[in-house]
Amino acid sequence: MIFLDAAATTPVRREVLEAMWPYLSGEFGNPSSHHSLGDAAAAALAGARAATATALGCRPGEIIFTSGGTEADNLAVKGIALARRAADPRLDRVAISAVEHPAVEESARYLERVHGFAVDVIPVDSFGQVTVEALAGVLRPETALVSVMYANNEVGTVQPVARLAALARARGIPFHTDAVQAAGWLPLDTAALGVDALSLSGHKLGAPKGNGALFVRGRTRLEPLVHGGGQERGRRSGTENVAGAVALATALTLARTSRPGAPEDPGSRVAALRDDFIRAVLAGVPGAILTGHPTERLPSVASFCFPGTSGESVLLELERQGVICSSGSACAAGSDAPSSVLLALGIDAEVAQTAVRFSFDPTVTADELRQAAAAVGIAVAGVQSLGPAR
The missing domain is CATH 3.40.640.10 (Type I PLP-dependent aspartate aminotransferase-like (Major domain))
Known part of the structure; x- marks a missing residue:
């Protein structure tokens, strides 16, 4: 499986699990309780707050x-x-x-x-x-x-x-x-x-x-x-x-290396892979439309409309080929209405319903995206061969 739906959710990092585990097991106290277990929980919460504040350049309060x-x-x-x-x-x-x-x-x-x-x-x-x-x-x-x-x-x-x-x-x-x-x-x-x-x-x-x-x-x-x-x-x-606060603080601390200019910048690497993927999809799918800003966009997101198809049908075809992606916001699941975001961009409602979003986490590889781009071409062609989208 090639997972390209990181904008919906990401896998939990091992470092995050290890950091939060004590507060799901032995250190289970309520941080408002005035005893040793409560004090340990309160200290962990304060540490998580301080770490989160550091990541955001603000005060813990x-x-x-x-x-x-x-x-x-x-x-x-x-x-x-x-x-x-x-x-x-x-x-x-x-x-x-x-x-x-x-x-x-x-x-x-x-x-x-x-x-x-x-x-x-x-x-x-x-x-x-x-x-x-x-x-x-x-x-x-x-x-x-x-x-x-x-x-x-x-x-x-x-x-x-x-x-x-x-x-x-x-x-x-x-x-x-x-x-x-x-x-x-x-x-x-x-x-x-x-x-x-x-x-x-x-x-x-x-x-x-x-x-x-x-x-x-x-x-x-x-x-x-x-x-x-x-x-x-x-x-x-x-x-x-408490465990959730520790998890968030740990994830934010780990993610700080993704910022532009950091010693290790996964964002630059992923952005280059994203651009290669966009070029491959546009070249392999005649009529495909890239949505969003061509340059001022997240390194991790490439989104398209494929006129003449159904976005949901393309998703099903891609999943059969082992590529997991999305037709838009996971928080709008179950809705068959065209995306209000795409409509706000001036995209026709019928075209908006052909949208497919690919989103990557920092571990995505060039080989995965090459395979995914090829799968997109096959999936769109397969859906188009079935006739006009209904």
Whole structure:
């Protein structure tokens, strides 16, 4: 099997399992308990918080551990917007890009539906990028929050987050970015990015599912969504997942070598393999369309539309040949509607339903991608031979 669906999830790294194992076995204490087992758990949690903060270039107190990226996005969007409106009732708008993950989009729509906020959608260009001019065009004095993802989970386009955040900051508006797909591939220094909140998910970079984190810059107002025992400095109640926090911190620490300029930069190697793969697919499949930005994209994502096919049929053919990939966001599983991301790029709905995404982890090899590119040509030709997609 050639696994090319790393944007959906990644295998758990052995180093991560070894780091978290003690807190799944002997060191099982509750970090809020005042005895030796509890103290050991609290120390592990503090260490994980410090390591996560180091990876993000922030203070440990600015890290909130969550159950994953979806919860982190919900807490950022709802928590910041509601807290700002509570302080100033005039702040009743949120701005999100047209290509956000459902965790951000649905959080904004919840604010609209339940709390009366207005949602301003920032348009993107045909490559899926938000320009500074496009963001400026939707900002209002009433804007409580801007949320633009760092890198898109479907087409891999990377946003100019630092420039967008600078514009929001100049107008006194907090800026959140969903960095779930960027982690391990792009710099995560929150000071350099200029963001006020940043979401992460462990299972995208070698930790198990069910753990994540939200960075919230100090003094940023945040209304908690989960109430109870006052854990995470009152911002996210519930007994902390110590093993999950250790796993996330370990995975982030290991992934720091993937940043551009690091002594060992898997991102540069994978980007070169990605470009070879893109060229091979475009050469081998007449009419194939690369989606997303041609250069400002994650090293790990290559996405295409294959007009005249069904994306799901191509996936099945590829799996028969031992290639595992995706038709888009795993979080939209079960939906047969065309991708809202591709529609936002101006792609016709019928063509959008032919989308296939290939996403790689740092261990992918040139041979695997050569085999996969050949399989794509065979799969698309096989589906096309069956007649028009229905």
